[in-house]
Amino acid sequence: MGKGARRIRLEPSGIRYWAVGQADLLSAAAGAGVAVPFACRNGVCELCEARLLAGYALNTRNQQMIPTGARLMMCRTVALGDIELEIPAVMAAGKNQPRTFQANVVDVRSINHDVYRIELQLPRRRELSFHAGQYLSVVLPGADPCYFSIASSPSEQNIELHIQATPEWVSAQKVIDALTSGETVRLELPHGKACIASAPEKPLLLVAAGTGFAQMKSLVDYLRGTSFDQPVKLFWGVRHHEDMYLGSKARQWEQDWPGFTFQPVVGDDEDNDWSGHHEQLVRTVLASGVDWNNVEVHASGSPAMVYALMDALVDAGLPPEGFFSDVLEYAPRS
Structure with missing residues (x-):
């Protein structure tokens, strides 16, 4: 972030985001994709209430400093430096109770x-x-x-x-x-825990097989509504051309969103094992030229595809903590 950016940390979720310029805390959160509840945006409804745990902040209604430990309305507060807030209404990724x-x-x-x-x-x-x-x-x-x-x-x-x-x-x-x-x-x-609660700070690599595209669509639609400005690469593997049921939407994203690239991967129709091993999809991702030390990977597909991809990317240099998939939770390796 550039000059004048203040880092906001929310507890107990641990979510962090940046406030730039004179943006109030609520507007900055919305730009970062952080779901802070609100209704009125003028400090009346009190849905965006938080408590200042550390740092310096200004109440824009009366232009007074907010003391540590005091409650505040995020829509009426500007950070004067890096601050820490307590707001239980904001949940960490995967912590919403079903x-x-x-x-x-x-x-x-x-x-x-x-x-x-x-x-x-x-x-x-x-x-x-x-x-x-x-x-x-x-x-x-x-x-x-x-x-x-x-x-x-x-x-x-x-x-x-x-x-x-x-x-x-x-x-x-x-x-x-x-x-x-x-x-x-x-x-x-x-x-599911393999989700995004705020705009990431690294480039994203999204890998889907079949209807795993649904999860990637949720991520892309969400990020397009935030201030996220990192590159995004989407790889979508299918067995036949007709299986790419929303390929036109992915191609439209590529036209409309600078920094977004779409790589369709269509299997060999005569290779009956492709859908089980997904070797072509994994090879294509590996050949993408990504800096594996500076990327966040989200994968959605069968356990066979996900684990084959994860093993290949970790061997290529991806830190294991940079790989996200629900498969790791519902189909753990024994």
Whole structure:
């Protein structure tokens, strides 16, 4: 960050972001993608209340210094240097507790030969908080929960899902049948720790296989609404060209967003093992010329793909703590 930037640290989440110029703490948080609750933006609703733990800050309403330990409204406060705040309403990545919601089915449509785009509306949307890259479960009566990545940004009013379903995939097909025939569905969310709660400070490398693109779409839509200015590379691996169900959207991102590049990776149609080993996708990522010591990697796909990719990137020099995937949580190595 340049001259005049102040680092803001939020506790207990540990989230950090920068405030530049005369930006108030709430506006700076919004620019960094930090989800601070607010309504009025003039200090009346008190939803953005925090407590000053350390540093110097100014109340812009009365132009008075705020003493350490005092409460403040982030929309009416400017940092005069690096500061630390206590705000329990802001959760760290993956720390939101899952809750059950009844959602209205807004739209179910086929977007290629076996992928459906689902749009769901939560009547109490303001009660839901999740981070970009998290997932949810659809709970049908008498069936085990079915888990799907959330494809929409946390700032969107409706929830978007991408569900791959064929008659052979019984559980996914049951979900599609239920969504198509019903007006409401029961959800549990959010789940997942491989998510982003504020704009990262390093370049991003996103790797998806199949409908793993849904998680990457959530991350991209979220980051495009922040002040994030680092390069982003998206690799999307599919077996056949027709499996790249939203390739046009990824190509549009590349046109509209400076610093964003999209690399489609299409498997050899005659290689029956490609979908299991994902060697072509891993080789393409390795050949990307990325500085593995200065990048954050998010991967979404099958456990086989994710672990093959992680092993290859760590061998190439990526610090293990720079690799994020939900697979590491729900399918840990024994």
